[in-house]
Amino acid sequence: MLLPKFDFYEPKTSEEACNIINEYGLKAKPIAGGTDLLVNMKHKLLSPAALVSLSEIAEFNKLEISDNAVKIGSCFTIFDIAESAKIEKKLSALCAGARALGTPLIRNLATIGGNLGSARPAADIPPSLIAYNAKAVLKSASGERTVLLDKFFKGPGFTEMQPNEILTEIIIDIPNERYGAGYINLGVRKAQDCNIVNAASFISLDDSNGVIHSARIVMGCVGPTHLRANLAEDILIGNKPSEKLLEQAAKSAEAECKPIDDFRGSATYKKAMIGVLTKRTLDIAVKEASLR
Numbered sequence: 001m002l003l004p005k006f007d008f009y010e011p012k013t014s015e016e017a018c019n020i021i022n023e024y025g026l027k028a029k030p031i032a033g034g035t036d037l038l039v040n041m042k043h044k045l046l047s048p049a050a051l052v053s054l055s056e057i058a059e060f061n062k063l064e065i066s067d068n069a070v071k072i073g074s075c076f077t078i079f080d081i082a083e084s085a086k087i088e089k090k091l092s093a094l095c096a097g098a099r100a101l102g103t104p105l106i107r108n109l110a111t112i113g114g115n116l117g118s119a120r121p122a123a124d125i126p127p128s129l130i131a132y133n134a135k136a137v138l139k140s141a142s143g144e145r146t147v148l149l150d151k152f153f154k155g156p157g158f159t160e161m162q163p164n165e166i167l168t169e170i171i172i173d174i175p176n177e178r179y180g181a182g183y184i185n186l187g188v189r190k191a192q193d194c195n196i197v198n199a200a201s202f203i204s205l206d207d208s209n210g211v212i213h214s215a216r217i218v219m220g221c222v223g224p225t226h227l228r229a230n231l232a233e234d235i236l237i238g239n240k241p242s243e244k245l246l247e248q249a250a251k252s253a254e255a256e257c258k259p260i261d262d263f264r265g266s267a268t269y270k271k272a273m274i275g276v277l278t279k280r281t282l283d284i285a286v287k288e289a290s291l292r
């Protein structure tokens with residue numbers, strides 16, 4: 001399979017990249033690792049007139065970690081996330097998602113920005129980032145804006161990003177109370193497989209009385225975008241974590257998700273597995289929070 005013809009640019013700054021994309025209008029596409037985009041181009045699903053590589057832009061490859069926030073450049077690779085002890089310490093569920101993605105060859109090239117940009121409902125990176133309440137910074141020739149990742153995905157392959165915008169970095173604010181999160185994916189095989197379902201859970205604990213102060217549960221592959229289990233979150237908030245409470249929340253998530261029957265599994269099976277994964281990710285989150 002041959003790639004269609006295209007112009008290729010390798011800018012060194014985000015301003016340069018935005019200007020090139022602006023000049024081409026809808027006909028240019030940013031490319032990071034290319035593990036998603038080039039496959040789509042080979043299958044003739046996309047035929048951009050120009051590709052604007054983001055990998056030489058130094059600011060897109062940065063990682064900044066402080067007590068209050070983690071900032072990850074959009075071209076930071078999935079391999080680097082999976083292997084980073086510093087990210088693991090603050091955002092273990094994100095590292096779990098990175099380790100679950102593809103194979104070593106794919107992880108070496110694939111980037112966090114590309115995973116969000118491809119907007120697949122089965123992707124491994126969005127659930128934990130939404131659970132951590134992460135924000136995406138979007139830049140165009142006319143300015144910059146920040147979007148909550150929970151509002152970023154609009155449907156399979158569609159995001160809040162406009163064709164003239166580039167995702168520059170992901171920002172995760174670190175809570176100032178004890179917190180924990182978990183991510184688990186379920187596939188038919190352990191690697192090189194599309195998820196049947198996945199789930200991420202986040203909780204923070206009120207330091208004064210140990211009750212759950214905030215909770216976010218995110219379910220993947222059970223709707224056109226990643227879904228929040230809002231009723232399950234309400235069950236958790238204001239209560240002390242217990243086996244019974246977490247089970248009740250997991251049952252609620254199971255009832256809230258909206259999967260369809262497809263070649264990956266029946267809707268009934270996916271619903272049941274969302275219940276199981278939600279309970280397990282909540283267990284991880286509570287354990288991590290209580291040890292922090």
Ligand SMILES: Cc1cc2nc3c(=O)[nH]c(=O)nc-3n(C[C@H](O)[C@H](O)[C@H](O)COP(=O)(O)OP(=O)(O)OC[C@H]3O[C@@H](n4cnc5c(N)ncnc54)[C@H](O)[C@@H]3O)c2cc1C
Pocket residue numbers: 029030031032033034035036037038039054074075078100101102103106109110111112113114115116117118122123124125161165166167168192193194
């Ligand atoms: C064999 C194989 C296995 C895979 N397994 C998994 C898996 O297990 N889990 C999973 O989640 N995914 C998987 N993928 C999909 C893919 O590898 C990931 O989504 C990857 O993270 C995409 O990153 P990339 O840098 O390669 O993106 P690219 O292919 O470069 O780009 C993807 C899309 O995002 C846009 N884009 C990229 N960066 C930016 C940016 N900074 N700003 C704006 N738009 C941007 C591009 O224009 C394009 O539309 C797999 C792919 C392959 C080929």
